[in-house]
Amino acid sequence: MRTPTPTGAGRWLSAFKKFRSRKYNPHNEDNLKRAIQWAQDDDERNDLLQALARLEKRKRKPQGGGSRTQLSNELLDGFAGFYQTAPRRPYCTNDPRYGQHIRPLHTAVKMSHMQPNPPGMVHWLVFDIDHSDAVDAWQRAGLLQPQLVMRNTENGHAHAAWRLSSPVCSTDIGRAKPMRYARAVQRAMLKALDADSGYSGGLLKTPGHKAWETIVAADIVPYSLSDLAQSLDLRATANRTASEDIDTAGLGRNCTMFEIGRKWAYTAISGYWGPAGYDVWRQAVTARLSDINAQFPVPLLDSEVRATAKSIARWTWRNITPASRANLIARTHTSEQQAERGRRAQNQAAAGRASAKIRRAVTAGLRALAHQLVLQGLSTREIAHELDVNQSTVVRWLR
Known part of the structure; x- marks a missing residue:
């Protein structure tokens, strides 16, 4: 650090107060001693001497020993x-x-x-x-x-x-x-x-x-x-249902956050593949899990969110790669499997067409019956009650 000028001692002291480290730093001590020499008045010199005394006290204070010991x-x-x-x-x-x-x-x-x-x-x-x-x-x-x-x-x-x-x-x-x-x-x-x-x-x-x-x-x-x-x-x-299993209390929050987060990560990771992409991916996972956590009535601690995000990010980055994604597509999209999916889709479409045909036939029968009942003098409300449909449907049929 540059030696302070006579007009800079006060500014250096304010900077020292703002950025001072919790631990003893010998460079701070040397700069304080230089600043004392350039102090402009007694008040500034006293402030610097007090700061130096606090720094020396911190120097004498032992730093080791861990919390548990x-x-x-x-x-x-x-x-x-x-x-x-x-x-x-x-x-x-x-x-x-x-x-x-x-x-x-x-x-x-x-x-x-x-x-x-x-x-x-x-x-x-x-x-x-x-x-x-x-x-x-x-x-x-x-x-x-x-x-x-x-x-x-x-x-x-x-x-x-x-x-x-x-x-x-x-x-x-x-x-x-x-x-x-x-x-x-x-x-x-x-x-x-x-x-x-x-x-x-x-x-x-x-x-x-x-x-x-x-x-x-x-x-x-x-x-x-x-x-x-x-x-x-x-x-x-x-016996809880899937909707009831979205748990927002106790350990259920961890499971809920993990389940939602991992399913999102399986598909979202493809947007982060590339050199030096892991750090950005981990930040994205952390942001996503933080959003999920914020929806809980009582959110989890940030440290738990970060730990879960780190686990999901590391596993997906290691196991879901472009090569593994291509291998998955190759294994699950063979010509035989695609043909089977096509047959199923055709069967579903045919079933849908048959169901629609039946619905149209039923509707036509009910419409004809409604015309007969109105000729008998029944009101649209009474016809709707008899046919178990909405009154507005009967009105539309009789137009």
Whole structure:
């Protein structure tokens, strides 16, 4: 950086305040010392000296140590291992109404709400139970006991969390069947607990925070999905129709976003083939999934959207290429297959013509009957009732 001129010390200080790094930078220290020499007055010199003092303090502050290593053993070993599986930099906040922030884990534990699961992985099934006796909701529903319950002592509402022995991957890197099974289990538990279906699970009442009464079942080992499913009725989930399966709550949002996004990507990728096209393709997939996510009543976290988009973009870019598309067309559009499709189309057309001929014959018979009934003195309304057609149809027939 160029040595500041006597008239540029103040401008350099304002630029330093605007662009300063969170970590110590020796170049900033050298430039600050030069700027102090060219300070025009005492006020400017004092501001520069204070900035230099803050920079030296930052220099003395240790920078290493990761978020999880800065947690106490009480936090790491307690709370059913919650902080062992928590994200290293989770979303957190002291008031969800005013937004959320990404912070290191050792900072997030001081917030009243934090993200329970890392992006793309589900270690905990979490529910928001808005009842005054929410602590006992699992007993009334006949479910297994949750490892964690964080209760609001003012109204009795609580967040309950069940830890999974094997985390479920919520992106297409993992297998689809475990994800669908986890979604079915979560949906059934949601109904059994009469929990809030609009709760996204993105933020959980922070275990051990002073704002909540934390109930820990420390002697209970993590559950498998099969363990949780034993006390649930999954038949209602299995019998859902295709339209009902568009799920916008809990893990269903991940499945819905993934299913819609991947089907779009299978055809859309052909517009991005070319040199250095992957980065543009990944941005397009992320934008598409963000649009889908925005339609949910409670959207997923941006980190989950990006993780799913990355998985879809990588798989499609690797597996759907011009060569593979040409091979697919060659395998599915042989002369025999095309001839069979033509025969089917001809049969369908012939069936359509026959059906139209029958409809015309029926209509002609009804029209003739309508003329007979009007000669008998019936009104158009009465004729429509007799023939089970609209009155306007009868009027058109009699013109």
